[in-house]
Amino acid sequence: MTTNATPTVLFAGNPNAGKTTLFNLLTGARAKVGNYPGVTVDRREAKLKLDDGSHSTVVDLPGAYSLTARSAEERVAIEALLAAGSATPAAVVVVLDATTLGRGLYFATQVLEVGLPTVIALTMIDEAKKLGMVIDHAKLAASLGCAVVPVVATRGDGKDELVRAIRDAVTSVPARSPLRRFDAELEADITVVEDALVAATMGSRSDEAAKRRLRVLAQWALLSIGDDELTGVAAGVREAVERVRSDAKRANRDVDRELVTARYKRVDPLLRDVLGEKAGPVKRLSSRIDDVLVHPVWGLLVFVGVMFVVFQALFAWAEPLMGLIESGVDALSAFAKAELPEGAFTDLLVNGIIAGVGNVVVFVPQIAILFVFITLLEDSGYLARVAFVIDRIMAKVGLNGKAFVPMLSGFACAIPAVMATRTIESRRDRLLTMLVVPLMSCSARLPIYVLMTSVVFDPSDKVFGFLSTGALVLFAMYVTSVVAALGVAFVLGRTALKGPRPTLVIELPPYRMPRAINIGRATTSRVRRFLADAGTVILALTILLWALLNYPKDSVSEARFEQMRAVATADADEEARQAALAEIDAEQAGERLRNSAAGRAGRLFEPALEPLGFDWKIGVGLIGAFAAREVFVSTLGLVYDVSDATEEDQGLHAKLRAAKHRDGSRVFTPLTGVALMVFFVLACQCMSTLAVVRRESGSWKWPAFMFGYMTSLAYLVTLVVYQVGRAFGWGV
Amino acid sequence: MQSTLSDLSIGERGVIEVVTAARPLAVRLMELGLVEGTEVRIKRRAPLGDPLELELRGYSLSIRADEARCVRVRREP
Ligand SMILES: Nc1nc2c(ncn2[C@@H]2O[C@H](COP(=O)(O)OP(=O)(O)O)[C@@H](O)[C@H]2O)c(=O)[nH]1
Ligand SMILES: [Mg+2]
Numbered sequence: 001m002t003t004n005a006t007p008t009v010l011f012a013g014n015p016n017a018g019k020t021t022l023f024n025l026l027t028g029a030r031a032k033v034g035n036y037p038g039v040t041v042d043r044r045e046a047k048l049k050l051d052d053g054s055h056s057t058v059v060d061l062p063g064a065y066s067l068t069a070r071s072a073e074e075r076v077a078i079e080a081l082l083a084a085g086s087a088t089p090a091a092v093v094v095v096l097d098a099t100t101l102g103r104g105l106y107f108a109t110q111v112l113e114v115g116l117p118t119v120i121a122l123t124m125i126d127e128a129k130k131l132g133m134v135i136d137h138a139k140l141a142a143s144l145g146c147a148v149v150p151v152v153a154t155r156g157d158g159k160d161e162l163v164r165a166i167r168d169a170v171t172s173v174p175a176r177s178p179l180r181r182f183d184a185e186l187e188a189d190i191t192v193v194e195d196a197l198v199a200a201t202m203g204s205r206s207d208e209a210a211k212r213r214l215r216v217l218a219q220w221a222l223l224s225i226g227d228d229e230l231t232g233v234a235a236g237v238r239e240a241v242e243r244v245r246s247d248a249k250r251a252n253r254d255v256d257r258e259l260v261t262a263r264y265k266r267v268d269p270l271l272r273d274v275l276g277e278k279a280g281p282v283k284r285l286s287s288r289i290d291d292v293l294v295h296p297v298w299g300l301l302v303f304v305g306v307m308f309v310v311f312q313a314l315f316a317w318a319e320p321l322m323g324l325i326e327s328g329v330d331a332l333s334a335f336a337k338a339e340l341p342e343g344a345f346t347d348l349l350v351n352g353i354i355a356g357v358g359n360v361v362v363f364v365p366q367i368a369i370l371f372v373f374i375t376l377l378e379d380s381g382y383l384a385r386v387a388f389v390i391d392r393i394m395a396k397v398g399l400n401g402k403a404f405v406p407m408l409s410g411f412a413c414a415i416p417a418v419m420a421t422r423t424i425e426s427r428r429d430r431l432l433t434m435l436v437v438p439l440m441s442c443s444a445r446l447p448i449y450v451l452m453t454s455v456v457f458d459p460s461d462k463v464f465g466f467l468s469t470g471a472l473v474l475f476a477m478y479v480t481s482v483v484a485a486l487g488v489a490f491v492l493g494r495t496a497l498k499g500p501r502p503t504l505v506i507e508l509p510p511y512r513m514p515r516a517i518n519i520g521r522a523t524t525s526r527v528r529r530f531l532a533d534a535g536t537v538i539l540a541l542t543i544l545l546w547a548l549l550n551y552p553k554d555s556v557s558e559a560r561f562e563q564m565r566a567v568a569t570a571d572a573d574e575e576a577r578q579a580a581l582a583e584i585d586a587e588q589a590g591e592r593l594r595n596s597a598a599g600r601a602g603r604l605f606e607p608a609l610e611p612l613g614f615d616w617k618i619g620v621g622l623i624g625a626f627a628a629r630e631v632f633v634s635t636l637g638l639v640y641d642v643s644d645a646t647e648e649d650q651g652l653h654a655k656l657r658a659a660k661h662r663d664g665s666r667v668f669t670p671l672t673g674v675a676l677m678v679f680f681v682l683a684c685q686c687m688s689t690l691a692v693v694r695r696e697s698g699s700w701k702w703p704a705f706m707f708g709y710m711t712s713l714a715y716l717v718t719l720v721v722y723q724v725g726r727a728f729g730w731g732v
Numbered sequence: 733m734q735s736t737l738s739d740l741s742i743g744e745r746g747v748i749e750v751v752t753a754a755r756p757l758a759v760r761l762m763e764l765g766l767v768e769g770t771e772v773r774i775k776r777r778a779p780l781g782d783p784l785e786l787e788l789r790g791y792s793l794s795i796r797a798d799e800a801r802c803v804r805v806r807r808e809p
Contacts, residue, residue: 066763070756100791103765227755256755260762264770287792290776290785299779388794392780395796401783503757503799504783505764508792 007056007090007170009048010080012111014104015063016381016509017097018123021153023060024517026163031060033525041073041422050167051160056090065103067110067220070228071427078220081114082213091117091169093162098128098135098150099510101275105267108144110219113179115212117169118146121162125150127510131284134276143270145178154515179212182262189244189255193218193237200234222255229427286381286510294385303389306382307408310373314366314412315443321365329358348546356542359628360535366412366443367530368523374405374420375522379514384506391504397486398493400424400504403433407485410440411478414689415534416526418696428499431697435497435706436489438689441481441681444629448680449474451633455656456673456731473674481681488709496705533695534688541627541687548598549624549638557595561588593638598623602639612679612715613672613722615661625685632680670731675722682717684710735807737786737800740774746805747771753802765789766803 013019023031027046044060061077069075083089094111096104101122112118122137141148147165151158181187194214197203203214225233225241248255292298333350340346377383387401394401402424409417417437424430453470461469493499561584568580593599602619609619617639624635633652640655659667684690690703697703726732740746748770751758765788766772775785775792783796 065760068759068763100789102789103791106763106765223759256759257750257762257767260759261767264765264767287775294776294779294785296779303779384794388778388783388785389780391794391796392778392782395782500754501798504794504796505757505760505799506794507764508785508794510792 005086006047008087009056009058009166009170010061010089010092011058011095012061012077012081012092012107013063013095014065014097014100014107015507017063017095017104018153019060019063019095020518021515022093022095022121022123022151022162023058024521025153025156025159027058031521031525033529041076043076048163048166050170051163052167052171054167054170056166056170059089064107066107066223067216068223069220070224070230071425072229072231074425075230078216081111081116082217084210084213088209089116091119091166093119093121093166095121095123098122098124098133099131101135102264102267102271105271106263109263109267110216112144112146113212114216115179115209117172119162119165119169120144120146120148121153121158122148122150123153125157126152126155136274136276140270140274143273179215180266182258185253186255186258186262189222189248190215190218192244193221193240196234196237196240197221200236202234202237219259223259284510289511290385290508293382294389299389303386306377306386310370310408311411313369313373318366318369318412318443322362325362325365326358329354329361333358344550347550348543352543352546353539355546355634356539357535359542359630360531360538363413363443363534364527364531367416368527370409370412370416371523371526372519374409375519376514377405379512379518381509381511384508387504387506388508395502395504397490398502399433399489400429400502402504402506403429403489406433406437407440410437410442410485413442413444413530414438414440414686415530415692418689418692419526419529421696426502428497429502431702432489432493432497434693434696435492435702435709436485438684438686438693438706438710439481439485439488439682441478442629442686444686445477445680447630447633448625449477449677451636451652452668452673452677455653455668456670473677477677477681480678484682484713488713533692537688537691538628542631545598545624545627545631548601549593549596549620549635551596553592554595557591558588561591589638590640593620598635599639611723612718613667613669613675613726615659615667617659618667618676622679622683622685625680626687628688629680629685671722671725674731675718675725678721679714679718682710682714684714735805737772737774737795737803737805738784738797740805740807742774742776745771745773745808747808749804749806751803753799757799757802761795761799761803764793771808772803772805 011019011023023044023046027048031044031046033042033044041062046058047055048058049055059080061080062073064074064077067078067081069078080089081092092111092114094104094108096108108120120140122135122140125135128135135150137148137150147168149158149162149165151162182190194203194205194217197214197217198205203217204210205214221233221237221241222244224230225238226245245255293302333354336350336354337346340349374383377386383405386404389401390404391401394403403421405423406417406420409420414437417440418434421430421433421437424433453473457470457473459468459470463469463472564584565581568577568584571577571580598620599616601623602616605619606616609615609622614622617636620639621632621635625632636656637652640652640659656668657666661667684707690707693703693706694700735746737746748766748768750768751761751766753761770788772786772788775787777784778794783794784800786793786795786800
């Protein structure tokens with residue numbers, strides 16, 4: 001162990017044991033959140049000041065029920081625990097929920113075998129008392145050979161004692177907790193795997209500490225290797241594990257079962273020993289709450305109600321804030337336009353950079369609200385019930401209940417939704433969810449629906465005499481997106497992502513009062529992550545798009561506009577002069593666009609877009625939409641020579657309504673409008689989503705696949721909608 | 733007759749005999765405490781009929797009926 005570097009203290013424990021709460025209690029607000037290298041598992045670390053004035057770095061490991069790890073994500077915990085050399089942790093704090101001590105001790109005894117100085121923090125002591133449990137923590141400490149500190153993480157009880165115990169663990173070198181052996185057959189199996197690990201240089205027997213690590217690693221290998229998603233496991237180790245397992249099977253033994261059972265056989269007597277006489281079974285408050293919250297009738301009503309509130313919040317509550325940000329951005333660009341000299345730089349600043357930042361920041365309110373709700377649901381314990389209630393339906397399309405919240409989040413924005421898939425353990429299920437989440441109709445699509453419905457439908461259009469056609473079509477788009485997401489999941493789960501039938505194994509933790517501080521921290525760290533992820537991509541693309549829309553410039557036409565301007569400026573009448581100049585500006589913008597790279601591309605794609613009912617101008621808009629969907633509206637404004645277009649803009653509406661195909665027919669018929677909306681529902685037009693999927697899936701393969709299937713699906717479905725509609729003469 | 737967790741009715745108790753599930757699932761269930769000799773009670777079914785909520789070792793666990801069929805139990809009176 002190096003003495004000059006700050007010692008590292010790991011926090012490990014079962015999910016919901018109170019790890020995060022304890023981490024926040026000890027370290028205050030200075031946590032750094034990042035990812036473990038190579039995998040997308042949150043890595044939270046912070047400085048902890050010990051009572052002797054020294055500092056250590058506390059790292060919050062992902063919650064786990066055991067050290068078994070079948071994927072790179074799960075392997076993070078065991079790798080941190082077994083790190084050798086200068087990365088060796090100085091101590092481990094195992095956070096145990098006093099009310100589920102048996103299951104917690106299974107994990108704790110695994111960690112103790114590593115041989116690091118260990119402190120057990122026994123949380124939820126308040127709840128244990130209410131349940132009539134008396135825990136003899138001194139006896140527990142004596143049996144395990146490590147310090148045991150009872151705490152109430154939410155109230156801060158036991159904080160000082162815990163800090164003192166951590167200091168003792170870090171500074172002194174306590175005796176290693178005794179190592180207990182299994183029966184001879186199992187020990188022989190472990191030795192075979194240990195030998196293979198040594199041969200593959202994944203471990204060594206150089207000293208006592210290394211031997212301890214090797215033994216833990218061998219048990220990990222026996223329980224994890226085979227049917228795994230691990231990389232970098234030496235072939236020799238795999239073979240050894242397979243051999244041990246098949247030899248055991250021939251002798252009618254099951255190594256997995258023996259290993260797990262042997263450990264529980266140690267834990268159970270210990271548990272009886274430290275638990276005082278239990279006052280008869282108490283029905284937890286939580287269980288009584290569940291009698292209502294997951295009741296066959298009330299439970300469903302509550303579920304629908306909760307989801308409605310989340311949905312409502314995402315739209316109604318975020319709306320005013322988003323409006324505020326939009327007007328702020330508009331004011332800023334107006335200010336910049338007024339104050340700075342005209343020219344390419346100002347244009348880049350206003351239409352590239354300010355607009356780009358605006359496109360990102362405008363989502364912050366929704367994302368913050370979304371994460372406040374997700375953390376609220378998670379910390380209260382209801383999130384697990386969401387999965388419990390909805391699993392039956394998700395199972396029908398080959399997903400599991402945990403995919404529901406990411407999909408719901410997709411209504412706000414696919415980026416946090418893709419991030420929310422991290423709660424799904426199986427890689428295949430997570431990928432499947434990730435691939436369909438971008439089909440959910442995110443809020444960036446809404447401005448396009450609003451524009452199209454108001455252009456192609458008359459507000460007085462009614463279906464059945466009372467339903468507004470526009471509203472109905474809008475609703476239909478949301479339904480289409482959900483049906484598409486579920487349908488694609490169903491198909492992909494049976495084709496590209498064929499795998500073992502997904503399972504659902506989920507703990508239903510007791511209901512607990514969520515705490516503002518946990519929610520605040522989780523939300524800010526997620527918003528920061530969004531800004532970093534989406535911010536850079538959207539900003540860069542908006543600038544790129546600006547360049548594509550403005551360059552190359554045609555010098556002949558530029559000169560012509562200068563001339564027209566000179567003529568107009570000569571007009572004596574102030575009002576007429578302003579009007580003429582504005583007209584010239586708009587016309588010039590349109591002309592520039594037609595000559596620009598994007599304009600040319602739009603015309604190039606026109607033959608492919610024609611069967612969908614789109615013309616080249618819509619094509620240019622679609623190119624713009626790849627930076628961020630809302631950009632479609634302002635790009636259409638550019639193509640149709642309307643300055644500063646918004647979705648309520650009357651000028652843009654009039655221009656769109658008047659737009660004609662070459663044969664003189666209207667471009668924006670109700671059918672084209674609907675076709676365009678359907679295209680937006682299904683097409684993958686968000687580079688930030690692709691970038692996030694690439695990070696979360698670890699390769700470009702999946703975002704490429706996603707882009708391919710979504711774009712093809714969008715094209716085909718739009719084609720069918722338009723052609724069938726035209727054949728039947730609907731909305732033409 | 734051999735019963736599995738999915739044969740128990742709501743409120744009924746059983747003692748685990750063996751987890752017969754395929755590998756990754758079996759290890760997970762066992763590590764969550766479903767080992768031989770552990771007492772389990774079926775607490776309820778989800779509103780739509782599946783999954784189940786089990787109570788064991790002082791906590792609640794939810795698994796699907798399909799998975800419950802892979803856990804052999806001895807009925808407790
Ligand atoms: N009553 C009580 N609740 C706690 C205690 N520690 C944490 N909690 C609550 O338990 C829930 C889960 O805690 P959290 O820190 O998120 O657990 P983690 O999953 O291990 O990070 C939260 O609602 C906490 O407020 C405690 O000591 N007593
Ligand atoms: Mg946590």
